[in-house]
Structure formats: C-alpha cells, structure tokens
Amino acid sequence: MEWTQVINPLDNLFLSALVAAIPILFMFYALAIARMKGHIAGSITLLLAIGVAVFVHGMPANLAVWSSIYGALYGLFPIGWIVLTAVFLYQLTVKSGQFEIIKDSIAAITDDRRLQALLIAFCFGAFLEGAAGFGTPVAITAGMLVGLGFNPLYAAGLCLIANTAPVAFGGIGIPIITAGAVSGIDAMAISQMVGRQLPFLSVFVPFWLVFIMAGWKGAKEVMPAIMVCGVSFAVAQWFSANYLSPMLPDIISALVSIVAMVLFLRTWKPKNVWRFKDEPPATLQVKKHSFGVIAKAWSPFIVLTILIGDWGLKSVKTLLDVVTIKIPFDAINKVIIAGGKPIEVVYKFNYLSAAGTAILISAIITALILKISFGDFMKTFRETVKSLTFPLITIACVLGFAYVANWSGMTPTLGKAFTVTGALFPLVSPILGWLGVFITGSDTSANALFGKMQAVTATDIGVDPVLTVAANTSGGVAAKMISPQSIAVATAACNLVGKEGDLFRFTVLHSLFFTSIVCVITYLQAYVFTWMIPVYETTKQAAAKLSPEAVAAAEAALRSQGALIMAATAVVVLAIAVYAYKQVGDGKFGKDSAKISVH
Template identity: 60%
Template sequence: MTYTQNFTVVGDSLALSAIVAVIPILYFFWALAVKRMKGYLAGLTTLLIALMLAVIAFGMPTQMAIMSATHGAVYGVLPIGWIIISSVFLYKLTVKTGQFDIIRNSVVSLTEDRRLQALLVAFSFGAFLEGAAGFGAPVAISAALLVGLGFNPLYAAGLCLIANTAPVAFGAIGAPIIALEGPTGISAMEISKMVGRQLPFLSVVIPFYLIVIMAGFKKAFEVMPAILVTGITFAVTQFLSSNFLGPELPDILSALVSLLALAVFLKFWKPKTIFRFSAEQEMAATLAVNEPSGHKPTYTGGQIFKAWSPFLVLTGVISLWGIPTIKQALTGHYEGTNVVLSTINSIGHAFSFIPNVPLLNNKIINAAGEAIPAFYKLELLGAAGTAVLIAAIITKYIVKISWKGWIVTFGETLNELKFPIITIASVVGYAYVTNSSGMSTSMGMVLAKTGFLFPFFSPILGWLGVFITGSDTSANLLFGNMQKVTATSIGMDPVLAVAANSSGGVTGKMISPQSIAVACAAVGLAGKESDLFRFTIKHSIILVVIVGIMTYLQNGVLSWMIP
C-alpha cells in the first residue's frame, strides 16, 4: 500500500486544503495562549487532531499516519530530548557541588547589572552554543545559567529564546544553510552570503530589543554603549565570516568576538546605575541591613577556572562533535583512511541503529512522484546529547562528586524532565504527520501564490516551517525548493527567496513548540509552556514582519545587496 500526497484533496481546492491543514496550528495557539493548557497536554491533543485530519481529510492510511507520528516522536527523544536531559544534568552537577555559586560570583564581579548579564549569557554565550551544537543546547544551558544568576525563570527562558534569533540560521556548524544546497541546487556559499546580508541587521537590533523587553527604553539607553559593542561586533563578524568564509563559522566567530569585546569593554566602562529586578532590590535592601558590609565571598583565579571548567569542557567536546569528518565517524559514515577516525567509525557504527519505519519507508509518494524514505535514526554516539554527557562524565572528576551522587543527580534530572520530553516527542510527532500527509505543503503552496507580495511572505513561509518542525534546517528542507521555484516564476532572485526562508525561520524558533518545551524544561517551568508562549509570540510576529519588509525591499530598491 502506498499513499500519494495530494495538496488539493479537500474539495479539490488548495485553499480549502490549506484551511484544514492550519487547524492543528490554530488549536495549538489557542491551547497555549488562550486556554493555558499544560505543554504536554497541548502537544498530545494537537498530535491527535493532526492524525485525525491526515486520515479523514487528506486520505492518509491510518497505519501510515500513526507510524509517521512514531517517526517524529523517536526523533523528539533522540537527539532533541537527549540534548535537554544531558544539558540540564550538567548544569545540576555544578549546582549540587557548589561550583555554580562561583560561576555566579564571577559573572557578578564582571557586572552586577542584569541587563549586561543578559547580553553576556543569553546573547553572546547562547550564540556560541548555537554555533557549536544547535538544537536545544543553547537555550537549555544559557537559560539555566541565567536562572542560577538570579533571573526569573520565565524571563530567563523568554530572553534566551529571543536572543537565539540572531544565530539560528548558522547554527550547528552551518547545518541549516548547508542543508539548502541539496534540494535547491544553489551553492551553500551563495546562500550564506545572502543570509549574511539579512541577519546582521537583526543581530544589531536584538541586543537592544532584549534590554527593552527587560527594562524599558529608558533603562536600555543607559547601557547603549554596551549594547552597541555587543550588537555591532557580532553583526560585523557575522557579515564578514558568512560572506568570505562560508556558513560553518559565523556563529562561533561572532559569539567569541562579541563576548570578548563586551568583557574587555566592561573593564573600562560601567553603567551609572546598576539594574536589578524589583524583587531583588527589596531583597538587597534587607540583606544590607542584616549582613555586615564586605561579606561577599572572594575566589581565586584557579577556583573560578575550575567552576567554569564543566562549560569549557562542554564547549570543547561539542565543538569536536560538530567537525564534519568526526561527525561522520561518530555516526559510522566515515569513508577515509585516517586510522583514528576509522577506529571511531567502527565504534560509531556499532552504536548507530537506522531501521526502516515499518509501513512507512518508501510508501509515501511526493509531488515529484518519488518515494520518500523513512528511517528511525538512532545514532547514539554521534548525538550532541552524548557529547554533553561525556562532558558531564569529565565534570564528575573536576567537581569531585561520587559516582553515587552523579547517578542520583541523573535520576533526579530524568524525573524532572519526564513531562517536557513527552511534550517534545508529541510536537515533533505532529510535525512529521503534517509533513508526511502533505498538510504543510498545502499551507506553503497558498503562501507561494501571493504573487508580487511573495517577497514579503517568503520569510513567513520559513517562519511557518520552523514553527511546525522546530528546526531551521528542517524548515529549509521542507520549503527551500518551493521558494526557489516560486521565486523563479515571479521574477524574484531565487537566492534571495531561499535565504529569506532561513532568515524568516529564525524568528519562528522562539514560538516553536519544541523550543518552548526545551526552554521550560531547562528552567524548571514544566507545565508552564503557555506562559512562555504568550511571552514570545508577539516578539516573533514583530521580527518576522521586519524580515519580510527587508526581503521585499531587497527584491526592489535594495536589489544591489543580492550577491
């Protein structure tokens, strides 16, 4: 039995088919933003609705729809859920052993100002992790760090999701841009250049935008020098590296340059007033009365280095995991002659399981008449979560926690994250059902029919793709070729349209159900996904409209910006 995707199946109309296809999205918005349903319940019920529509409205065989949901759910657990579990576990190890108190003190010694801490941790450090690992690691780790510094969990998660906008397109060693080359046939370098002529404008704005959200315009202007140093150094490095080096390094280089520039700048410049949250100001006043002056602990450089070591080790291991040839070896796909990599390849192959998805593999026929392969990709050694776990094992010896304490902490982490993992598995399952049934393509084809307004809607297509899939890479694979074909038909430069898919996609990351679940899990807000969604949705819409206007202008009066 096979299933041929039909994008006009409802009433033989593309518009009606798209309206039916958008029902699960509208329901999910309602469940979180209006009903304030717990994340895992919203995810499971959205998946159920998508399954019913795929079968009843789009004619997908029931067993195929169910197996497609399992395909997505497995991907939601590995690699995505595995990243969250191992990242939160590593953070908890530093808290349990007292090392995070030293980390907090070291950041506070650089600046006690919450605005500047957000720039350092949420924007620059988060961007570095996005470049090295991608998926959920940047938000999970940077949000947990902010909570440890004293930020409100909801604010920490929301700020890190919004800050993550700037680096997403070049995340995971350039994976979203590299992925576009295959389905579109356009050079990854050309796409990298174009994205590098769009995102830097957002990268300059995002630091200011973050601080305005935190403290308002007046307080943001008080730290404008620091905001400019952070945003401009990041944006300039992002432009130069994306246009002259390629898509692999913009995030890592931009993050390092902005982080170093801001840290050095803060040695010579301080804001006139220290900004803290209102609840903290009351607490600080109480402590000042009850504690003797000069009670703050001081730490040596060695102690500070030791406290940061778990995250330095994490950075090193994740960066190693991201190198293409090593990644190939870890997943058992290395074909070179290097002895060390060949040995790793043997181990990686032994820990990689890629069985066919029963009743689904090569059973779905797409619009081009091609059968779509479907595999459960269980690449255990090559998963980014395994890299974080290895960092956690090394951390055990750095922080000198017993194996019993290490294992107990891991068990506590699993127990805390059981509902977030269910949320992630269900929403990724929904994404796979939507893609397999042809529902997502129906929605995309409607946007593609907007004619001369398509340059404005082109980024919105990417935004929709990331909302559905939770990944800029997946959204690029989903809609990249459609962008190219539509652009060519209306006289728009296909490089601009394909790049806009990725640039628009980054603004959808902060409202993606997967991202919301990851962020809530990292800061202990499981079940509060609706609150975080309400926090980020308006910012996501504002930013995607900005990218849409930018793309529309680049298709006309600013066409000289296209490489």
C-alpha cells in the same frame, strides 16, 4: 502497495488548506486558550493529523501511523537526546555549586546597571540559551538582575528582549536541526542562512536594551561598550553559524562577547555609574574568586564547546558514523511524493556521532573534574530524565505530526495555499515563525510546524527555500519574549506572578518591531541581496557526482583525518581537565537546581 501523496484533496485549494490546518489550529487553541499541557496538546494534535491524513488525503492508515512513529523516533533521537544531555550537563554544574561561581564571575565585573544588563541579560543569557535553552536563560538571568537591585518588571522585560538574538541556535542548535529534519534542507545550509540574518539584529539588541533603560543620553554614555558587546557577538555568531556548526553559535558568540566585554571594561569605564531611581536594595551577594576557581567553574562548558566543535566536523562524523545502526522503514517507502518517486526512509541510530553523545561525554568529563561521585552523577541523570519526561513526549508528538503532515500531502497543500501571496511571501514568511513561537513558546516547535511549508511555498514561487525556512527561525525569535510560556517563566523568576499582562505590554511592541526588521531583511535577501543566500547541495546530490569507488576513497580519507582530530582533541581536553581538577572549588554537590520549563 504504493500510494501517491494527494495535494488539494477537496479540489478547492482554500478548503483543502483549511482542513489541513485543523491540527495546527487545534494546537494553537490548546496551548494559547485552553492552556493544555504540552504533551496532551501534542498527542491530540498528532491524532488529528493522522485522522486528516487518512480520511481527507486518503493516506492508508498503516502509512500514517508509521510516518508518525518515524517522526516520534526522530524527535526522541537525536533531538530529544540533545535536550536531555544539555540540561543534564547544566544540572551537574548547578548541583556541584560551580554555577554560583560562574554567576559571580559575571556579576562582579561592573556596578553600572546598563553594563550589567549587557553582561547578564544579553551575553550570559545567550550562553545559557546555547547550553540548555528551554526557559533557562530568562529564569536565571532575570533572577540575577533582581538580586543585584533591578526593578523586577524591568529585569524580566529586559531578559526577555535580550533573549531574542540567541534563540535560533538555542539548546545546542535544536531549532536549526529540527528545521533541517522536516524541510529536507541540510541543517548547515539553514545555519548559514540564519547566520546571515540574525547578526544584524544581534548588533542592534544591546543598544536597544540600554536605550529602553536609560534613553538616548544614557545609551550614548556607554556606546563604546554597546558596540564591543554587539559587534563581538554578531561577528562570532556569523562566523560560527557559517563555518563551524549550527550547534555552536550561541556558546561561542556568548563566550566571545563576555571575554571582549571583560577585557574592554578593564581599560574603559563610563563617566557616571548609572542606577535606577529608587531601586530596591541588592540581595545577591557577589563573591570574588581566583582565576583558577573561575576557570574550573567554566571548564565544563569549555570542554563542551571543543567537543561539539569536533562532532560538527564532517571528518569526525564520518569516523563515528561507522557504527551507525540503520533501520529501514519499508512501509513508508511506498509513499510517492511530488516528483513521482517513492521516498526512501531509513532511521539512523548514529549513537556515537549524535551531538547529544558529545554533550554526554562532556558531562562525564565534568563529573571527573568536579569530583562528582558515580552515585550523584546517576542520581542527577535520573532526576533530569524525570523532569524532562513530558517535554520529550511533546517533542516526539510534534515531530510525529510534522512527518505525517509532510508525507500525507497536508504540508504541500498549505504551502500551495500560501503561494497566493506571490512575490510578497518572503516578506510575510517570518511572521509564520513569529506566530508559531508565540503560540508554542518554542522555535523548535515552530520549525516543526512550518518548516516544510515554508520550503514548499518558496519553491513554488521561485525563491530559494533555504531563505524562507531560515526566516521561519529568525522571525520566530522575536516572539519568544511574548509567548505565554516565556512570560510565565519570567514572572516566576522575578516574583511577579499575577502581573503577566504588565510584562506582555512591556515586551509586545519590541517583539513586533524586531519581527518587522526580520521581514525586511528576508525580503531584501530574496530579491536584492541574493548573493547572501548560501550555495548548498543535498547529500544525495553530492554523492551522485561521484562513483562508488570515489565515495569510498573520500570516506576513508575523512575517517583518517577524523581520527587525527579526535586524538588532538583528547590531548587538549585532558590538559584542560587536569588543570581544572587541581583547582580548589568551594561548591558542594546537592544544591537545589534551577527549575527549567521546557515546551
């Protein structure tokens, strides 16, 4: 029996929206006020969503349950699979001791505190955000700065502010992938739109970091380095977000900016080496390493970048998708949404073409390069799974809630309510993302909560939905620095537990300032610079233009091209692995790994 989605079930848009917002309001209360654990808050939120869907929107209980199951499965695979494998790869480098070499290679470049903040808090922090995300960047970079002699409060605050630029593409692009999943918009189109918003902020953040530390005079002294850092990062971010994949911008832009800074600082030095007044003595002992040893330490992430780049290509994806397992959700297919047609839901278990699989292969290659035994490899994997069990449950619950809300009519109801803002909605849409990240601590969760609503509202007021969905992500990045979870990670890393209020006051005005910049950018792109919005089409729209024969021929051509690319990649990766394998390393497996807080 078919069921038609109900919008405005109480015949009063304000009341209907208020009831539809109950699960979201509860999640905000549970995380920000009651301080519940993420998996508990997520589970109750999901149950509330099912209750509202069934008893208010009239959705049959079996449809609501199956919708939540589909969302939870999507949360575990491919999204959770990316989280698990990314953190696993990072843990391998930590436990093997190679991550210490990576840290030394960054910290030894300059003694100037302003330039150290750019290299470690901004560039290296962005790299960690892209490779692992979920609290890792602030925890590691803040600890490094304190070890070098930074005031702990300044170190924590600077790293939180620096973490703004890369958050949208963190954890191998999970926020963008999630936004695409819940909004129905191609993730690459969202990536392109975010890549035409955040680079403006990325250019500005390095200057703002130095300005906070040393004022205008101090920033002026190192302006050439600030420009090299910000411009190289922003250009690489724009290019990779628009032409490569939503999974690569953080890693590529971070590597480009690090290399650009290293090369630049070999020929240019500031007139004065700037340090804080009365700064504490350094405790971090920075070692010098040979090029070969440094190359070996970085090789896991170089391999990761190459493989993720391949997996993002349509030809490679088409080749690997041949073995996809498709599971139709016939029960959900009875839901009729706006437009009058039943939805078609098929869960695709594309275990080869999934980005997480590319990361797992990188981890296997890493184990061979670093001579990690099979026993240690599996032990680290088990430890990673154990540490991420509750975070993965949280992700599954949040995605389950998102799909129940989307298909029951709750999200369209909220979207309709926001149309009261009219033409001003693009100006306020980033604030929704900011609010979501402030409460949940995660751009991924904020996109799961508000991604569909942003798309629905934009469509209703005549604005391209990809703009507001992207704005939800871009606006959210500015709240990362003030979310309770981020502040907790930063205070723990800098031994500032009990001074969370001081750190919040340090960052809150910067957060609001950055958010206002994104609001203005979004509004201008909606009505003035509309040419910046990417032209895109859904997979169904593209397929509808071709006959079945033409589609089959195109896929065959893509598979052939993908096979050639994979063969070339294998040669390149083999060469890198052999070179790195032959280098002498000084790390021992089994070192304590950094604690990662996932929300």
